[in-house]
Amino acid sequence: xxxxTEYAAIGRQVGRFIRLSERLFATLKWSDAGRGLExxxxxxxxxxxxxxxxxxxxxxxxxxxxLSTVSRQVGALETAGLVRRATDPTDRxxxxxxxxxxxxxxxxxxxxxxxxxWQELLAGWTPEERQIxxxxxTQLNQSLAERLPGAERQPGxxxxxxxx
Amino acid sequence: xxxxTEYAAIGRQVGRFIRLSERLFATLKWSDAGRGLExxxxxxxxxxxxxxxxxxxxxxxxxxxxLSTVSRQVGALETAGLVRRATDPTDRxxxxxxxxxxxxxxxxxxxxxxxxxWQELLAGWTPEERQIxxxxxTQLNQSLAERLPGAERQPGxxxxxxxx
DNA sequence: AGATACTTGCTTGCCACAAGCATCGGTTCC
DNA sequence: GGAACCGATGCTTGTGGCAAGCAAGTATCT
Numbered sequence: 001x002x003x004x005t006e007y008a009a010i011g012r013q014v015g016r017f018i019r020l021s022e023r024l025f026a027t028l029k030w031s032d033a034g035r036g037l038e039x040x041x042x043x044x045x046x047x048x049x050x051x052x053x054x055x056x057x058x059x060x061x062x063x064x065x066x067l068s069t070v071s072r073q074v075g076a077l078e079t080a081g082l083v084r085r086a087t088d089p090t091d092r093x094x095x096x097x098x099x100x101x102x103x104x105x106x107x108x109x110x111x112x113x114x115x116x117x118w119q120e121l122l123a124g125w126t127p128e129e130r131q132i133x134x135x136x137x138t139q140l141n142q143s144l145a146e147r148l149p150g151a152e153r154q155p156g157x158x159x160x161x162x163x164x
Numbered sequence: 165x166x167x168x169t170e171y172a173a174i175g176r177q178v179g180r181f182i183r184l185s186e187r188l189f190a191t192l193k194w195s196d197a198g199r200g201l202e203x204x205x206x207x208x209x210x211x212x213x214x215x216x217x218x219x220x221x222x223x224x225x226x227x228x229x230x231l232s233t234v235s236r237q238v239g240a241l242e243t244a245g246l247v248r249r250a251t252d253p254t255d256r257x258x259x260x261x262x263x264x265x266x267x268x269x270x271x272x273x274x275x276x277x278x279x280x281x282w283q284e285l286l287a288g289w290t291p292e293e294r295q296i297x298x299x300x301x302t303q304l305n306q307s308l309a310e311r312l313p314g315a316e317r318q319p320g321x322x323x324x325x326x327x328x
Numbered sequence: 329a330g331a332t333a334c335t336t337g338c339t340t341g342c343c344a345c346a347a348g349c350a351t352c353g354g355t356t357c358c
Numbered sequence: 359g360g361a362a363c364c365g366a367t368g369c370t371t372g373t374g375g376c377a378a379g380c381a382a383g384t385a386t387c388t
Contacts, residue, residue: 006294007282008275013301014282015207018185019228020308021178026343027312038376043179057333064183066379071335073377093333093386111172118171118178121307125300130170133300136293137177143285144184148191190378202341221368230344235370237342257351257368 028117037080040065041073042110045082045099049107053098055088064148082106192281194274201244204229205237206274209246209263213271217260219252228312246270 025039047062048054056074060067074097077083082103088094099107122130194206211226212218220238224231238261241247246267252258263271286294 004279006291006298007279007286009298010286010294010301011278011282013298013305014185015210016227016305017301017308018182018189019207020305020312021182022343023228023312024308025182040377043183046179055333063180064187065377067334068336068380069378071333075335088333091333091387095334114175115168115171118175121304121311122171122174124307125303127170129300130174132296133304134170134173134177136289136297136300137174137181139289140285140297141177141180141184143288144181144188147285148184148187186378204342219368220370231369232345232371233343235368239370252368255352255368259369 024117028113037076037082038073040069041077041080044070044073045077045103045107046111048077048083048097049099049104053086053096055094055096057094059097064145077103188281192277201240201246202237204233205241205244208234208237209241209267209271210275212241212247212261213263213268217250217262219258219260221258223261228309241267 043063044059047059054062056070057067059065059074060070063070074083074085078085078097082100083097084100084103085095085097088096125133189203194201194203207227208223211223218226220234221231223229223238224234227234238247238249242249242261246264247261248264248267249259249261252260289297
């Protein structure tokens, strides 16, 4: 009974959070050095910059986006010169996407800004709170990823989550 | 610094979470009894059902959506019969939106489903973890809301939904 | 041949911005 | 006192745009 309200509280906060963080994303100034890039492109850029060359398909499963979307976004990143494609020598159907020097700069700048945003947002928190929150959040994402349909993670080939 | 990575970790989880929860929303079956409602309509419905009659403008600030969007979604809800509008007697420009009986049923059903989802997702968590997480999450949303532009919330009494 | 890695065309959901309409509240003018 | 006016407010509607998925196509691998 009252247990309900506990879950309900979380559910409610989640709903609110999604909305708010969407707006947060939207209002952030992304350093794109004048290139007209979309928000999700930066998500991909950061994945690429952090975890080395990716195949498009690997990226797609990693961020839980349709391959077609990834294809377009990577295309945009490539046009903007933040990312470079090389055909996979072992399979010429596939491309390996990797970050360029410019791309890395842009990434670093955005990363710094993003981190600063969170430092600001979590200013009043104790280190323990931050730590616990991060841990629980990670755990939640884990469950979420497992629960989602189409999240057939085959261990081995895909080096998705866990990052650095 | 290592401090960076802590904030970075949270930031990263946030990004991931947004994506995942979008998919979670998308895969959820909303009880709409055959009415073709969009996802955000249910968000509004739940706000209306829980916190009584709302003015559209109050709803908009509450959920951090543009008034035009709210207007359309409420229109859809009204057409679907889940919600009813009455002109505010004290100000005939304004409408008070309130939930209908059917709307309440739909809301309850969705709420139950939503709660069940979270029970499932947080199955492995201890009560303490859930509680802490809920609290921190709430706090985070608070900071987020304050930080967002156009959120000129006064800390005192933030009940922007008096109206009635 | 059949699977795989991607690309491209199309549709849909969702959002914001801007212009417009009705109403309100206060001021001015008679 | 009341009519006329004026800017502010509550909402609606028109429009445009991004991002996501699906489906069909192309090239390549096995």
